Amino acid sequence: MSFVSVLVTLVFVAVALVVSYTQRLDLERDLVVGAVRALIQLLAMGYVLDVVFRLASWPLIALVLAAMAGVAVQNAGQRGAGLPRRFLPPAVGIVFAEAVTLALLLILRLIPAEARYVIPISGMIMGNSMVASGLVVNRLKAEMRARRGEVLSALALGASPRLAAQIPLRESVRAGMIPTVDALKTVGLVQLPGMMTGLLIAGASPLQAVRYQILVMFMLSTSTGVASMLSGFLAYRQFFNAAEQLVLPAEAAPAGGERGGAAR
Amino acid sequence: MVLTPRLELEDVWVASPEGGWILRGVRLRFPERALTALIGPSGAGKSTLLSLLNRLRDPDRGRVLLDGRDVRETEVRALRRRVGMVLQRPYLFPGTVAENVRFGPASRGESGPPVEELLAQVALPPEMAERRVDGLSGGEQQRVALARALANRPEVLLLDEPTASLDPGATLRVEETVRQLVETTGLTVIWVTHDLGQARRVADYVVLVMAGELAESGEAAGFFAGPASEAGRRFLAGELLPREGAGRAPA
Ligand SMILES: Nc1ncnc2c1ncn2[C@@H]1O[C@H](COP(=O)(O)OP(=O)(O)O)[C@@H](O)[C@H]1O
Numbered sequence: 001m002s003f004v005s006v007l008v009t010l011v012f013v014a015v016a017l018v019v020s021y022t023q024r025l026d027l028e029r030d031l032v033v034g035a036v037r038a039l040i041q042l043l044a045m046g047y048v049l050d051v052v053f054r055l056a057s058w059p060l061i062a063l064v065l066a067a068m069a070g071v072a073v074q075n076a077g078q079r080g081a082g083l084p085r086r087f088l089p090p091a092v093g094i095v096f097a098e099a100v101t102l103a104l105l106l107i108l109r110l111i112p113a114e115a116r117y118v119i120p121i122s123g124m125i126m127g128n129s130m131v132a133s134g135l136v137v138n139r140l141k142a143e144m145r146a147r148r149g150e151v152l153s154a155l156a157l158g159a160s161p162r163l164a165a166q167i168p169l170r171e172s173v174r175a176g177m178i179p180t181v182d183a184l185k186t187v188g189l190v191q192l193p194g195m196m197t198g199l200l201i202a203g204a205s206p207l208q209a210v211r212y213q214i215l216v217m218f219m220l221s222t223s224t225g226v227a228s229m230l231s232g233f234l235a236y237r238q239f240f241n242a243a244e245q246l247v248l249p250a251e252a253a254p255a256g257g258e259r260g261g262a263a264r
Numbered sequence: 265m266v267l268t269p270r271l272e273l274e275d276v277w278v279a280s281p282e283g284g285w286i287l288r289g290v291r292l293r294f295p296e297r298a299l300t301a302l303i304g305p306s307g308a309g310k311s312t313l314l315s316l317l318n319r320l321r322d323p324d325r326g327r328v329l330l331d332g333r334d335v336r337e338t339e340v341r342a343l344r345r346r347v348g349m350v351l352q353r354p355y356l357f358p359g360t361v362a363e364n365v366r367f368g369p370a371s372r373g374e375s376g377p378p379v380e381e382l383l384a385q386v387a388l389p390p391e392m393a394e395r396r397v398d399g400l401s402g403g404e405q406q407r408v409a410l411a412r413a414l415a416n417r418p419e420v421l422l423l424d425e426p427t428a429s430l431d432p433g434a435t436l437r438v439e440e441t442v443r444q445l446v447e448t449t450g451l452t453v454i455w456v457t458h459d460l461g462q463a464r465r466v467a468d469y470v471v472l473v474m475a476g477e478l479a480e481s482g483e484a485a486g487f488f489a490g491p492a493s494e495a496g497r498r499f500l501a502g503e504l505l506p507r508e509g510a511g512r513a514p515a
């Protein structure tokens with residue numbers, strides 16, 4: 001695909017602009033800003049990856065992964081607004097999910113230790129872990145509020161914070177994993193995931209593309225499982241102080257809307 | 265004679281997150297082995313005061329003492345076993361009655377007192393043990409919550425409007441059950457209520473809190489015969505008249 005054809009794709013944005021304008025959706029500004037950002041971010045990423053792939057230097061690869069992790073933690077941390085250490089759950093959750101999943105992939109020799117595999121796959125691991133961690137913390141806040149009476153009753157019976165928070169914790173870890181589990185059930189029936197689509201377009205055989213997709217879906221169940229569990233465990237304790245008293249974060253104004261899910 | 269459990273508040277202040285004070289300078293000693301009704305209008309600070317006694321909350325100034333020791337110096341879970349609590353609603357955990365009743369001891373790996381014995385203490389039949397809690401009536405659920413608190417063998421029981429969501433019949437039966445516990449086991453009970461009729465029925469002693477301050481405390485009989493304080497007189501009188509804002513009959 002040539003650069004000229006990339007510019008031609010702007011015609012699709014133009015159609016959306018026309019829809020927005022005629023239907024008075026008032027999205028023109030957002031569409032233009034979004035399209036320009038997507039263009040710049042993706043082109044920049046393309047050039048960076050091109051260099052990284054050619055240099056094949058591990059310190060450089062590690063740097064790219066660290067930058068990706070930083071953005072993911074920053075993003076998921078917004079969900080924990082009001083908690084004393086809101087970046088801790090996504091930081092530990094995402095980094096461990098990445099480490100465990102990538103280690104398994106490399107040790108089991110499912111992917112070669114090359115930048116062109118490690119970086120995009122890590123992007124999927126961290127993107128999905130980011131969404132899972134955010135869901136867990138968000139749900140935990142809601143559950144602790146909704147089940148305040150049960151939590152206080154358990155504390156009053158001499159229970160540890162861990163035991164008092166058991167049901168909220170279980171519900172939130174579930175909430176973090178459910179999108180992955182649901183995706184396992186419907187993949188291939190409803191939609192062809194982005195990664196598989198890309199492989200097909202790039203000329204891979206459908207059988208080859210499907211094998212990679214299976215690998216990706218299964219590995220993401222590890223990633224979101226690890227990220228959800230660790231995020232939950234590091235977040236629930238922040239609802240209790242040293243005297244084992246329940247401290248609910250102040251009810252904040254709802255934060256800006258969450259944009260879509262991560263690629264699978 | 266050693267009087268225990270001796271619960272005292274020593275110049276206790278609790279700040280409101282919105283500024284100002286929820287409790288201001290409360291000094292008080294709760295009578296042991298008796299039932300004290302903690303009364304006062306809604307928003308007076310009764311629930312806040314109660315939550316200081318088992319450290320679901322700490323005062324910003326002053327101290328809460330149990331047997332002469334600051335409650336912050338004892339291990340908090342041990343304190344909460346000695347000073348049990350039942351809230352306005354039962355807040356039972358999903359599962360059976362027996363699982364709920366055993367929750368406290370089980371959380372420490374102990375078996376605790378026999379479930380049948382605890383159910384008998386709250387006037388529930390032994391065969392109820394294996395029932396699931398969601399099928400019980402409101403009154404039965406609140407009794408299970410009582411039995412669950414008693415399973416820790418507490419010396420003090422804090423009740424925060426435990427009959428607020430019950431019908432009159434169930435309310436009377438819970439009142440009778442708690443009275444029985446005080447008579448037979450010598451439990452110290454502190455019962456928050458805004459219902460003066462209830463306080464009159466159950467209490468040995470009365471503590472009146474108004475706008476975060478201790479207005480009056482003393483024997484229930486004396487209080488209902490004639491409060492010593494002006495605030496007490498107004499509160500007693502106000503409860504007998506139509507509530508403010510409820511609309512008076514036109515002249
Ligand atoms: N955690 C809290 N945050 C904000 N305000 C509170 C909190 N707890 C209590 N209050 C306020 O303190 C006052 C006393 O509350 P409470 O102790 O529940 O009164 P009562 O039980 O007598 O009705 C009320 O005005 C209530 O709004």
Ligand SMILES: [Mg+2]
Pocket residue numbers: 310311312
């Ligand atoms: Mg109250």
